[in-house]
Amino acid sequence: MSNNRVEKAAAGIEAGVVDLTERLQQKPDIDQELRLLEALLFAAVEPIDSETLRERMPEGSDVSALLARLARDYTGRGINLVHVAGRWRFQTAPDLEHHLLDVKESPRKLSRAALETLAIIAYHQPVTRAEIEDVRGVAVSRGTLDVLMELGWIRLRGRRRTPGRPVTYGTTDEFLAHFNLETITDLPGRDDLKAAGLLDPRLPKDFEMPSPVMPDDLTDEEDPLDDVDEPEFFEDFLGDDEEQ
């Protein structure tokens, strides 16, 4: 047992406190009054008016001049000193505002409607919205198609050469890649689905399932999309594109 180990340790504690306190102390580099003004505005819970600042600052400080200088110091930086409604405050530069928002992705299961729509597009492509609705027996919402479009799994292919010239949908290469399909023909057929119990066994004998194809080029029944003399095109899709 050392003789006065408690005192020694206490001296160590004391030295540590002094050290840690000194570590934070820095030699003032700028005008003391400017430093104080900066700290006051930084720590303030709400914007401060010049009058209050004058009260807080040492007597005789030229607060207006100091404010002007501080505002100039922070011009073009990530934070700015701004004067709003007669009060002063620091705020992050407006152009950086959107960087302060961190967008994180959280995995979520696709909705039943989206899954059905995607499956129908995969098997029946090129397929129009009306045809998808016909197969599903329910309307397809724009949102559902948007989600699939955003995921990059489906695309607008062209326009069907029928009255109204509806847009046709098809799957993308990304779709194949995501679902680990070499080609679209890898999708299981009627008998496979039946064997897997995914098709109702009570289905009528004449129930037909298309053999999926995913032609890169437009089929004979399709026209290209960029068809400027079709006013609906602009109404219908340009707005949607902007949302994405």
Next chain:
Amino acid sequence: MSNNRVEKAAAGIEAGVVDLTERLQQKPDIDQELRLLEALLFAAVEPIDSETLRERMPEGSDVSALLARLARDYTGRGINLVHVAGRWRFQTAPDLEHHLLDVKESPRKLSRAALETLAIIAYHQPVTRAEIEDVRGVAVSRGTLDVLMELGWIRLRGRRRTPGRPVTYGTTDEFLAHFNLETITDLPGRDDLKAAGLLDPRLPKDFEMPSPVMPDDLTDEEDPLDDVDEPEFFEDFLGDDEEQ
């Protein structure tokens, strides 16, 4: 064949040009990155670690270098960039304390029991309740631990791998941040206390000295807390949690 070669060469030239253009475009705008870093640190409510900063900064930013530059920029000013608990934050220069009475919080009066318990947990961690009681010579009341827990300064760490599997306590990053400590090894006089054998939780004759560390991960002697086959855990702590 020669045709092929020409094409290959042309493709190579093309690739080179693209490369160079990209590189020119990607020339990092240091000032812009510094501004963003500054804004992030200013806007943050809590100290931020470099990892989070890296995530929020543009890809390829040299966050360490930018932090160093920002810290230098603010040296000697009214606000400084400091490193506490492994994270970064802006705070006012300590010498301006007396001018910032406006925002000064009324000091939290802690009981002697709470202070001693905090010190024992900080210097001895991971430490069990029985060990705290051994140092203080009295039972540790639930209230004392609750006060420290509510302040966010201590936390349950795990369970000691000894009979009875007692819960171990340690300090939090919030504790370090509140007291301006970079790491737990910064605790004042820690090395002196250790050298003097005063951090020994057991009898002096068996001089096994655990080093007071605050590892985020459990030590070899600790088990994780969420141990469902330990009924005492629920009795002992779940009830207390509800009270808080």
Next chain:
Amino acid sequence: MSEDFEEDVKFEAADDAADVGQGLILDISGYEGPLHLLLELARQQKVDIARISILELSEQYLSFIKSAQDLRIELAADYLVMAAWLAYIKSRLILPRDEDETVMPEADELAAHLAFRLQRLEAMRRAAEGIMRLPKIGQQVFVRGNPEGLRSRTTPLWQANLFDILQAYGTSRSKAAIRNHKVPKPLVMSLEEARTRLRRALKSVSVDSSDWTALESLLPITEELPEDIPKTSIKASSLVAGLELAKLGEIEIRQTGTFTPIFVRGTEQGARKQESEVS
């Protein structure tokens, strides 16, 4: 150990107690337990705590406990346990050393243990003071008063596997193919039916259909109908049918006041029409 000594004890309280000086302070609530009391007594020896005499300390403690007992101050059990233990140490320490060599080291060890515990507690107290003297947030240094905050927003990352798609396809197509398109007939009496029945009923009630008859009495009862058509529907459809026939001039319809029964009677035109239809 009693919890009575736990809370609301400040450093100041102990320091004040120490300032009172050599005299024994009997306000033991100022100490959390025997160890804290011993530490206080040791501090009063005004020597380095590492050099305190356990023997002297034991004597002080014992006399403290004795005077407390004389004053009938209730002492927690652990104070008395400590007193007994110190009395034992004291007796061993003052025994002549050369009497029994094997016993003495034990007493020394116990005394050393107590000294160590006192030193350790004292060290922790100093450490606590040290921690509290560090620059603290909200006391010596201040963080931003109104930070904008870094917000996070999560966007969904949609996930699906091939099985999901196949299952959705199978279910969708099965449902569509098996779906029965027969729309169930609504349980109401059609206007057409009501008209036919009303005409027939009017004809059957009287040969001279110019008598006023309550519409109510002309209504078919539910049992007469092939389906379970609710009465309200029969009534409503019949009234509308009656109004329609009145408009065509086949019947007359009247009601004397709100909620009073509605009466109908055939007109000549109606009778003619019916006759022409029959013939």
